[in-house]
Amino acid sequence: IEPYLKGRCIYLVGMMGSGKTTVGKILSEVLGYSFQDCDTLVEQEVGEVSVAEIFKLYGEDFFRDKETEALRELSLMHRLVVSTGGGAVVRPINWKYMHKGISVWLDVPLEALAQRIVAVGTDSRPLLHNESGDAYTKTFMRLTALFEERGDAYANANARVSLENIAAKLGRR
Ligand code: S3P
Numbered sequence: 001i002e003p004y005l006k007g008r009c010i011y012l013v014g015m016m017g018s019g020k021t022t023v024g025k026i027l028s029e030v031l032g033y034s035f036q037d038c039d040t041l042v043e044q045e046v047g048e049v050s051v052a053e054i055f056k057l058y059g060e061d062f063f064r065d066k067e068t069e070a071l072r073e074l075s076l077m078h079r080l081v082v083s084t085g086g087g088a089v090v091r092p093i094n095w096k097y098m099h100k101g102i103s104v105w106l107d108v109p110l111e112a113l114a115q116r117i118v119a120v121g122t123d124s125r126p127l128l129h130n131e132s133g134d135a136y137t138k139t140f141m142r143l144t145a146l147f148e149e150r151g152d153a154y155a156n157a158n159a160r161v162s163l164e165n166i167a168a169k170l171g172r173r
């Protein structure tokens with residue numbers, strides 16, 4: 001796909017736990033591109049503080065402004081695979097930057113996301129704090145609410161990768 005990409009960046013979008021970082025690292029190796037994690041850039045920019053701390057100290061709007069700034073900087077670069085934060089799709093201006101490259105939505109069922117996130121814990125994911133109930137149920141409920149707000153925004157991506165898509169393609173061979 002390199003001749004088609006012409007050095008443009010690939011932006012992986014999707015909910016928390018959808019595998020953007022894992023898939024992004026592998027994809028960057030396959031393509032011979034560099035890998036960048038947007039959350040990590042924001043953490044470095046703010047001064048080596050975690051995303052959870054940024055939310056706690058400065059609030060979500062501050063984080064979102066930094067995220068937009070990081071995406072603007074990334075949009076000036078080439079030959080990168082970028083793992084974006086799960087909420088990067090919400091602000092229309094972020095799409096102005098991401099549409100300079102190719103965006104791919106990793107669409108994973110919410111049940112699978114909740115299972116993966118519970119397995120690693122929610123400490124690093126501030127938007128999943130403060131729910132009552134058992135860990136799986138509260139994570140699933142919160143993810144469902146976030147997905148209701150954001151589902152349409154993920155669909156702005158140039159391509160969607162889901163297990164059904166892959167199974168359907170394999171089945172057609
Ligand atoms: C967020 C997802 C996180 C991080 C922040 C907000 C979201 O990134 O950007 O906690 O709004 O969904 P990951 O998707 O990499 O967990």
